[in-house]
Amino acid sequence: MAADAEAAAARTLWSFVRTLLVLVLELPALVAESLRVEMAGKTQTMLLNHNAIISCKVLGSSPLNIKNVGVIWSRKNPVDGRDVTVFEFYGNHREAFRLGASVSLQGLAKGDASLQLPEVQLWEAGEYRCKVVNTPDRGQGTVFLEVVACPVSSLSLEEANQRLLCEASGFYPKNINITWCKWSQENSQCVNISENVTTNAAIANEDDTFNVTSSLKLKRSLEHNATYQCRVEHVFLCTPWRRNITLGENVSEPKGDSWNLLWIFAPCLAVSVLLIVPWKRFCCPGAVDGRGHFTKILSEEETPKAFIHDCPGFSGGVSDGPRHPPHAISLSFAV
Secondary structure, eight states: OHHHHHHHHHHHHHHHHHHHHHHHHHHHHHHGGGSEEEESSSEEEEETTSOEEEOEEEESOOSOOGGGEEEEEEEEOTTTOOEEEEEEEETTEEEESSTTOBOOHHHHHTTBOOEEETTOOGGGOEEEEEEEEETTEEEEEEEEEEEEBOOEEEEEEETTTTEEEEEEEEEBSSOEEEEEEEEOTTTSOEEEEOTTEEEOOOEEOTTSOEEEEEEEEOOSSOOTTEEEEEEEEETTOSSOEEEEEEEOTTSOOOHHHHHHHHHHHHHHHHHHHHHHHHHHHHHSOEEEOTTSOEEEOOOTTTSOSOOOOOOTTOOOOOOSSOSSOOOOOOOOOOO
8 A cells, every 4th residue: 555655646746747847848938929030021032152141130129138149040951851950159159050151240239140141052942940049038930941043045046057046054943934936027026936946855953953955947048137036934034035136148058058069060170170281281291390380391402502600700691612610400481
């Protein structure tokens, strides 16, 4: 009987202690209502590689005594839902668990506990929690950070493949729309084009952004002074990106026609060369030197007896024999 009484007393004591612990743990939550924390809406959108500031303001308690204030920023892990600490400050302790994460102490004294993240990345998107303690009060707020990347677009002409190329790169999220149109001189409107348009599937980059390419195959006979437009639409472009390109008269025709002309004129040129060279040799017999000149072969009657070089004291001319040894020379005639 004594043992049963002691067991019952122990159970009663443990129940009392457990109730006391629950009250102690719940007390901060009850007091938290006296410290209001305001976030910048439910969602904040930041651009990739830009410096992000996630807003968190403490209302009604400015100025704050930094010695009595503590701030903890955390991000919810998308895999298991746990809060992962990003930055914390209390007392003399200040630590960033993400490189460059910080909270301005000067701003905190004025009630601004906003988190600064330099060069934010796509993987850092998610739910962030701001916990602020101003002893003995406390409060918290959550916000969802959305990281996006706007497309960088270009329009060019590929003469070799006879097509227009419209490219959009480095964008996120993946959804994007590229359309083509052609300006009509009749009604001054850009008429949509769907024929001969090929838009490839978006390709992922190492930083989780995407690239996409759309091409418009031109007709074999190009229409001069025709203007085409590429239009790129993305969820984070305030207005669609538009670029025009005009095909002028200097645009080359397809390569196939050029090669056909070459095959026609090449044999004619070869035949002309083969006919001209024998004709020159027949009319002007002789040797051809390295420069393409024909050298006249002189007969024995045409050969001069001697050539006398101009020397001091001698008037020069032709004689029966040289008085001074002449230098060897040659005589050639160019046709």
